[in-house]
Amino acid sequence: MTVEIGVILPTSTPDPAHPILGDVRESARFAEAAGLDSIWSTDHLVASAPMLDSTVVLAAAAAVTERITVGFNVMLLALRPVAWAAKQVSTLQYVSGNRLVLGIGTGNPAHGDIGWRAAGVSYADRGRRTDEALRVLPDLVTGKRTVLDDGVEVALAPAANMPPVVVAGNGRAALRRAARYGDGWASIGLPPEEIAESLAEIGRLAAELGRPALKATVVGPDVGTDPQQATARLAAYEAAGVERVILAPTGTDWRRDYEFAAKVRSAYN
Template sequence: MSLEIGVILPTSSPQPGQAILGDVRESARYAEGLGLDSVWSTDHLIASAPMLDSSVVLATAAAVTERITVGYNVLLLALRPVAWAAKQINTLQLVSNNRLVVGVGTGNPAHGDIGWRAAGVEFSDRGRLTDEALAVLPNLIAGKPAVLPEPIAGKLGVERRLSSGEADAQLEVTLSPGSPVPPIFIAGTGARAHRRAARYGDGWATIAMTPDEVRANLASINELADGKTLKATVIAPQLDGNAAEQLAAYEEAGAERIILPPTGNWRHDYETAATLR
């Protein structure tokens, strides 16, 4: 079986009020020592439970490991100016020796809109801003010229009077140094997320879908993908007594990677994941 098995670093929790905060260095080294394929950091500014900054977490994990993939699961790209996000991504690529994978999503509504408001982003704009960012992200990461809308003062909450000519201005940006563009997968299950994955993604991600649901969604996405064939990352898959057969069913349905959910005891979680692998 070529299915990759990943785990989430102990820096967040899907359950409100139940913090899972552990030693990032120790947990990343432990996952690598067990032979796991990847470690992941959840991303948000203000969530329903405590959460560490994902870029700092991944930099820490990369610094104490040599082989294991490190990844965003998933990066809320629209929370940040895209040039800053690209700078963090290409720096992580360089310091990790190209071990980064970037999942991109638009955020779980269960966390509310407070984090978006704090970042000066309208919650209702997050899908549009994600699409706009994805359109220029690869060039920015690679150190190639990218054209951004300018000025951005309004997005930063700064008052500025603009003439109609200024409002339509654009800014050409080149980040240096560039890096290889990491694999980018796009999360989401709606029609707009399918189109986003087909257009911008190297893969697609979903939470807790069955193998049959994964197969059906991938078929829909790949019909839109203009010659690409995307595979799936399945987060928190539905596994029970016969996990080996279920993992094989996910792989047959088009999954390339499984990310197991945290339970509150990361050592036990990682050992379970290693046994499954």
């Protein structure tokens, strides 16, 4: 099997009326014991539903697991000073034993701009701030002296290994961002044929920059409700260039969702 199967930790939900706030430690241990490949935390300051802080969630999940990948789905770099974000990333790499995947995005418009205003940063300028952060983040995480966009020079210690960066988004700017800075690209729920089209465009842009083609992560794909049916869907995604799927919660019972994900992984393996 080459498509990894991940799940989202019970820290938030798209439905404000039914928040999914469960035991992070228990769910992380459960996912690892079930043989799943990765666990993910969403990220926002003020969202349309209750949401826990992603860095604390991933630290807690890393502390009670040994093997499973832990990841941001996705970190909003533009909400934070980039040096502080780099410190969080490098520390998570350290405490997890280099198991972090850094999903990066600019934020879902469905959440509005209140979180950005609360953080004192420009919502309209979040794309430029994300690009600038991605430009300097690898040097900051790996402990190199780095000049920030305001001219401040800084080196962070201790240094850590830079985790893989997966850039999310379907717009033209997001595809360019993935091609320039990403080790992978992520999208929500797109079917295999659209994934293939976007990866082809990212590959063209990456080639112009002298960078390699990317693989995709698909969040919340429609794989049906039967594990055997899901394997056919995963095969189509794999053929389109997908390396990982993150199955979305179907309700407040995260154990049921994780058990289904494990059955899908077993059937596809």
